[in-house]
Amino acid sequence: MAGSRDHGSLMEDWMPPTTPSPRTLMSSFLNEDFGSGPFGNLFSDNERNRPQDQLERSKQLVGLSKEVPAQFARPPFQKDVSLEPNLFNPTQRSSSHGGLAERMAARVGFSVPKIDTSRAGSSTAIRSPVAIPPGLSPTTLLESPVFLYNAMAQPSPTTGKLPFLMASNATSTKPPAAKMNEDCTFGNDTFSFQPHSGLRSFLTAEKDHNACHQSQSLSNIHQQESSLQSSFTAVKDTTDERTVKTNTSDSMFGDNHSSSDEQEDDETNQNGEYSSATVSSSAEDGYTWRKHGQKQVKNSEHPRSYYKCTHPNCNVKKKVERSQDGQITGIIYKGTHNHSMPPSNHQSGIPFSHTNAPEVNVLESRGSQAGLNSASLWENAEKDCNRGVQSEGIETRTAVCLPIPTNCDASIMESQDAVDVSTLSNEEDDRATHGMVSIDCDRDGDETDSKRRLKSPPLNYLTQARVHDIVFIDESGPFSGSWML
DNA sequence: AGCCTTTGACCAGCG
DNA sequence: TCGCTGGTCAAAGGC
Numbered sequence A: 001m002a003g004s005r006d007h008g009s010l011m012e013d014w015m016p017p018t019t020p021s022p023r024t025l026m027s028s029f030l031n032e033d034f035g036s037g038p039f040g041n042l043f044s045d046n047e048r049n050r051p052q053d054q055l056e057r058s059k060q061l062v063g064l065s066k067e068v069p070a071q072f073a074r075p076p077f078q079k080d081v082s083l084e085p086n087l088f089n090p091t092q093r094s095s096s097h098g099g100l101a102e103r104m105a106a107r108v109g110f111s112v113p114k115i116d117t118s119r120a121g122s123s124t125a126i127r128s129p130v131a132i133p134p135g136l137s138p139t140t141l142l143e144s145p146v147f148l149y150n151a152m153a154q155p156s157p158t159t160g161k162l163p164f165l166m167a168s169n170a171t172s173t174k175p176p177a178a179k180m181n182e183d184c185t186f187g188n189d190t191f192s193f194q195p196h197s198g199l200r201s202f203l204t205a206e207k208d209h210n211a212c213h214q215s216q217s218l219s220n221i222h223q224q225e226s227s228l229q230s231s232f233t234a235v236k237d238t239t240d241e242r243t244v245k246t247n248t249s250d251s252m253f254g255d256n257h258s259s260s261d262e263q264e265d266d267e268t269n270q271n272g273e274y275s276s277a278t279v280s281s282s283a284e285d286g287y288t289w290r291k292h293g294q295k296q297v298k299n300s301e302h303p304r305s306y307y308k309c310t311h312p313n314c315n316v317k318k319k320v321e322r323s324q325d326g327q328i329t330g331i332i333y334k335g336t337h338n339h340s341m342p343p344s345n346h347q348s349g350i351p352f353s354h355t356n357a358p359e360v361n362v363l364e365s366r367g368s369q370a371g372l373n374s375a376s377l378w379e380n381a382e383k384d385c386n387r388g389v390q391s392e393g394i395e396t397r398t399a400v401c402l403p404i405p406t407n408c409d410a411s412i413m414e415s416q417d418a419v420d421v422s423t424l425s426n427e428e429d430d431r432a433t434h435g436m437v438s439i440d441c442d443r444d445g446d447e448t449d450s451k452r453r454l455k456s457p458p459l460n461y462l463t464q465a466r467v468h469d470i471v472f473i474d475e476s477g478p479f480s481g482s483w484m485l
Numbered sequence B: 001a002g003c004c005t006t007t008g009a010c011c012a013g014c015g
Numbered sequence C: 001t002c003g004c005t006g007g008t009c010a011a012a013g014g015c
Helices: A004-014 A022-033 A040-049 A052-066 A079-088 A090-096 A100-108 A138-143 A182-188 A202-228 A249-253 A259-264 A362-373 A381-391 A415-419 A426-435 A449-455
Strands: A233-237 A241-246 A289-296 A303-309 A317-322 A328-334 A394-397 A408-411 A438-441
Touching: none
Parallel strands: none
Antiparallel strands: A233 A241, A233 A394, A241 A328, A289 A303, A303 A317, A317 A328, A408 A438
């Protein structure tokens, strides 16, 4: 058992007790960032009105993140704090590396407009934040590095689909877990995850999916705004344990729900009310979990639940933090499943676009799978969480954290790569866009890449100017989310 | 009857 | 060594 200290630190990272709070950071970065940069002129109002002190604050935050050696230095969840500035700090982005958006613009020949997040959530008329340069077709945009096409991606602020970062390399078995309903959550101001593989509730999901789709088109614009408010999730992948931290919009943006939240709780409406389909517990991911404890953790406003895999001889555990309204605010997986997924839940190969069922525990399910398949990815996580992690652990900030299939020698992209796209060199960008999740899977080794891509979107991520979250996709689909604006 | 959740107590690690 | 904190155990209750 990891020392309490480790966990304590972990939690602190999740919810930094000290200022600035995630909400503060986020709003700070939103205010500053989206008004500046290559497309700042689109929202010049913000630019002009931006207080200088915000800029300074942002710089300070960046400095925080710099204190730690680049890739591993950040504590598991403290990333939430330090990462944002680093990622989004306009100054750093534009000055040091020219900014991803700028680089992308150079490559593609056009610039990717930024969404005016300052208006997100407002009731003002919405205009498309994405300006397509003359001569470029939507198709070109979608297929361009800036807007990587992802057939499985859900609507996004930029592409019309939410650009989930896909870690398709992943290979191996796809965790059946899928986040359903996330589509429906668009109305909730968040992007949705698509289920990787079928869930037992596939049929239901399908039905929900259809319903959701109808509203998606109408709410597309709204999504654009809301997506900006998505929360971050930190994925920590140490050797054996994975930590998924999702800052619920709750904590970050008030009413907005993070993707993870929605995933988890099948659906809470915008008011935070639960729909009839509520949290189905942890079985949705295809594995069965038994809750064996719950505790209120210090420095966390949310209770932490402890789950164990019910499979005999399986020691996989997970810790889930939920907000008062049931939204998941953090998930930590520990251990590796030594068994296959229960047949009833096994529906691999189902496009997650079809698995939008109100599966609640997307995070969990993915995590569980990760735990299942990926052998002991996080066993030492707890140990590393606070000390080792910084130097050795791999951290990933994602809206949703999904464990990587076990058979894969998955090394989730380093947090730095995954997150701080803006500071990546071109080469790094490529890495970020194609190899954020480095998964070396043997399981499906006989499967061709093309085949894999059919099953899941290419590992395209970090293709836009801003990364809000990263979606990792293994063979079966995205298992983590993030998006850029 | 079996499984799961809840909940208080116990244990272990750290300062 | 003690107190704090987090993680786990296990009894009780519910479904």
